[in-house]
Amino acid sequence: MAVPRYILMGPPGSGKSSVGRALAASTGLDWRDTDEDVSAGAGKSIADIFLADGEDAFRDLEEAAVADAVATHAGVLSLGGGAILRPATQALLEQAAGAGAAIVFLDVSLKAASPRVGLNKSRPLLLGNPRQQWLTLMEARRPVYERLATQTVVTDDLTPTQVAAVIEQGAQA
Known part of the structure; x- marks a missing residue:
């Protein structure tokens, strides 16, 4: 199993x-980004998969994409925000951590995530009231992110380059 060196997870807007x-x-x-893998494999956008096939079908595709990426990609892997919802994916991430992967929870506040996410219609789980939907998602997902993470970085006031530097420093510690 070619374990990714870094696996990034977190809510929409975390970076x-x-x-x-x-x-x-x-x-x-x-x-590598598993959302891009899912979209390319399905031949349509994530939003279109949700609309045409439903969330369960998307999660099936996502679970398969994460399994493939964890098994074949040795670099930096970005997961979709909800990829951690499936027990099989959680077990896979735990195995990857045991094999040396840094599982990084990119944490972010609603205040910082809001301008990053906006009212983007390509984020089907944030339709309606995006702020309330985001809070609801985080309430459900935070315990899983925290349990799986080998490192947590709050991204609120940092640029992507600064977050990357913090991750590298943490991986060396």
């Missing part, structure tokens, strides 16, 4: 993609 790209650039590792 998983932008930090992933910055971390890959600073370490010379390849970057």
Whole structure:
């Protein structure tokens, strides 16, 4: 199993993609995003998968994409915000941590996440009242993020490059 060096997880607006790209650039590792894998494999956007096929179908595709990425990618891996919801994915992340992967929870406050997320319709779980939906998601997901994380970085007042530097420092500690 080629375990990723870094696996980034967190809620919408935490910076998983932008930090992933910055971390890959600073370490010379390849970057991969499981949401991009799901979209490419399905031939449609995440929002379209949710609308046409439903959340359960999306989560099935996401679970398979994470399993493939963890098994084959040795660089920086950014997960979709809800990827950690499936027990099989949680077990896989625990195994990856045991094999040396840094499982990084990118934590962020609603205040900092709001301008990053906006009212983006490509985020189907935040439709309606995005702030309340985000808070509800975080209430349910925070315990899982915290349990799985080998490192937590609050991204509120940091640029992606600064977050990447904090992650690298933490991995060396």
